[in-house]
Amino acid sequence: MNEKKQIDNILLVMPEIPSWKVGARELVRAFFPNAAIQFNKDTDDNKDILILKVSIQSDKLVMTAKQFGNKIQQKSYDDIKRPIVSKKFKGFFYRFLSELTKRSLPWGCLTGIKPVKMAQEILDANNNDWAQSKQSFQRAFDVSKEKTDLAFNIAKVEAPFIHVKERNKVSVYIGIPICPAKCTYCSFVSTIADKKGKLCSEYMNILINEINRFSLFIQEHKLIIDTLYIGGGTPSVLTAEQIQRLLETLTEKFNLSNLREFTFEAGRPETTTLEKLETLHHYHVNRICLNPQSMNDSTLQAVGRLHSADDICEKFAMIKKVGFESVNMDLIVGLNDETPEMFFSSLEQVIALHPENLTVHSLAIKKGARLREQKGCGLHQLYSKEFYDEISQRLESSGYHPYYLYRQKYAQGNGENIGYCLDGKEGIYNMLMMAEKQTIIGIGAGATGKVYHPENNRFDKVYTVKDLRTYNQRAEEVIDNKLMAYFKYFNA
Incomplete structure (x- = not known):
C-alpha cells in the first residue's frame, strides 16, 4: 500500500451486521483519521478510493483491500466459529488493517471508552492472577505492553475505591x-x-x-x-x-x-x-x-x-x-x-x-x-x-x-x-x-x-x-x- 499518499476516501463493503459495521468504522477511523467513510455503495473500482471488502465464504472470513482496481491485500481466517461475535470480528479486522498499513495501534482493537474496566473484569475472572490477566488482555485485543501496564496499574489504584x-x-x-x-x-x-x-x-x-x-x-x-x-x-x-x-x-x-x-x-x-x-x-x-x-x-x-x-x-x-x-x-x-x-x-x-x-x-x-x-x-x-x-x-x-x-x-x-x-x-x-x-x-x-x-x-x-x-x-x-x-x- 502506498503510504506516502493520504487516503481520502474509503468504501467498506461488508455484511449488514450492525455491530460489525460499528466496529469497522471505529477501527478504520483510528487508522485513517482524515478519510471519508462510506458503506456498501456502488463505485468504480478504478477511482482513487480504498475499498475494504469483508465477506463470509463457507467457513472462512475473507477480507480484501483494493485500490485503483488492484488487489493490494487479501486475508482469510479459516475454521471460524459462527456466529462471529463483535469482539472476534474486530480482532480479525484490526489485524487485517495493521498488516495493510504496516503499523499497529497502542490500544489494538479496543475502541471502547473503558479499557480499565475491562482489565478489572479480566482480573476478576482470573482470581487476580496479574501475569495471566495481562497476557489475556494483550492477546485478546492486541494492546501494547505499555498500555496494558497502564490499564492494569490504574486498575490496582482504583480497586480499594470501587469495590x-x-x-x-x-x-x-x-x-x-x-x-x-x-x-x-x-x-x-x-x-x-x-x-x-x-x-x-x-x-x-x-x-x-x-x-x-x-x-x-x-x-x-x-x-x-x-x-x-x-x-x-x-x-x-x-x-x-x-x-x-x-x-x-x-x-x-x-x-x-x-x-x-x-x-x-x-x-x-x-x-x-x-x-x-x-x-x-x-x-x-x-x-x-x-x-x-x-x-x-x-x-x-x-x-x-x-x-x-x-x-x-x-x-x-x-x-x-x-x-x-x-x-x-x-x-x-x-x-x-x-x-x-x-x-x-x-x-x-x-x-x-x-x-x-x-x-x-x-x-x-x-x-x-x-x-x-x-x-x-x-x-x-x-x-x-x-x-x-x-x-x-x-x-x-x-x-x-x-x-x-x-x-x-x-x-x-x-x-x-x-x-x-x-x-x-x-x-x-x-x-x-x-x-x-x-x-x-x-x-x-x-x-x-x-x-x-x-x-x-x-x-x-x-x-x-x-x-x-x-x-x-x-x-x-x-x-x-x-x-x-x-x-x-x-x-x-
Whole structure:
C-alpha cells in the first residue's frame, strides 16, 4: 500500500451486521483519521478510493483491500466459529488493517471508552492472577505492553475505591446543563444562560422539586449516598443565592453524613466568585473543578473561552485561600492545533500551581461541536508517542500518578484521557463512573443514571431529556418517568 499518499476516501463493503459495521468504522477511523467513510455503495473500482471488502465464504472470513482496481491485500481466517461475535470480528479486522498499513495501534482493537474496566473484569475472572490477566488482555485485543501496564496499574489504584462492600451505597449526580458561552470543541448538550437569568431561575425551581422527590425515593430504599457531584455545563453560572439554595436543599433532604467526596464544577474562572466559593465551603464541598483547558491566551480566545490564563491563576489562589481540600484542573491536547511546546507551557504553568488533580484530555471532535462544523471531524496527527511519554514523565516527576482513564472516539492521536493526582487525592466519583460498580442516581436535565446489579455485574441506564427547555416544559412527566425507571430496576 502506498503510504506516502493520504487516503481520502474509503468504501467498506461488508455484511449488514450492525455491530460489525460499528466496529469497522471505529477501527478504520483510528487508522485513517482524515478519510471519508462510506458503506456498501456502488463505485468504480478504478477511482482513487480504498475499498475494504469483508465477506463470509463457507467457513472462512475473507477480507480484501483494493485500490485503483488492484488487489493490494487479501486475508482469510479459516475454521471460524459462527456466529462471529463483535469482539472476534474486530480482532480479525484490526489485524487485517495493521498488516495493510504496516503499523499497529497502542490500544489494538479496543475502541471502547473503558479499557480499565475491562482489565478489572479480566482480573476478576482470573482470581487476580496479574501475569495471566495481562497476557489475556494483550492477546485478546492486541494492546501494547505499555498500555496494558497502564490499564492494569490504574486498575490496582482504583480497586480499594470501587469495590464497595455495602451494595446499598449510591452516588448522586446533579446536572446543571447551562453555560455562559459555548466552547467550539464542546459536544455536550448545554444551554447558554440568558442575561436576565430567567432560564436558570426556572430550572432551579424544577431541579429543587426533583431533588425533593428523589430524597423520598432514597429514604424508602434505605440508600446511603457515597459521593455527590454537581456538574454541567457550568454550575458556577448560578448566582451565589441559587447555589446556596441548592446546597441547603441537598443538606436538608439528603443524609450526607457518609459522603466520601462532594464535588462542584466551578469550571470557568469568570463565573467563580469569592462569595460562591465561601458558600460552597460552608456546605462542606471538598473538591472543586477549575478547568483552564489551556494556559495560552491565543488558544483560549480561539476556542471561545471568556477568560485568560491570569484569571485561572487568580481564581486558583482564591480557591486555596478559602480552604478547599482538592482542586481538579483539566488540560486538552490539540486545541487550536497547539504545538507540543505550547502544550508543555500550559502543563508547566498548571504544575506550578500544584493542584491535587490534573486530567489531561485528548481532543475529540464529536457531533454537535462547532469545531466539527467548521473543520469536519478530521484529526491532525501533531503529536508523537514521545510527546505523550513526556507528559507522563513530567507529571510523575512532579509527584502525580495516573488514577483513572477513559477514551473517546475520534480522539486526537487515538489517545486517551488520563486523570493524575497527588498521593491520596484520587477523584472517587471519576473512578466510580468509569468502573461502573456502583449505582449512580442522576438528577436534573441530561443527568443519565446507572443502576448497578452486583449479582450479575451488569447495569441499567436511566436516561432523561438533555434539552433544558424541554425538561422545564415537561418537568412532571420527565421526573415521573425517571422515578418509575429507578423503581423498576431497584425492585426487579
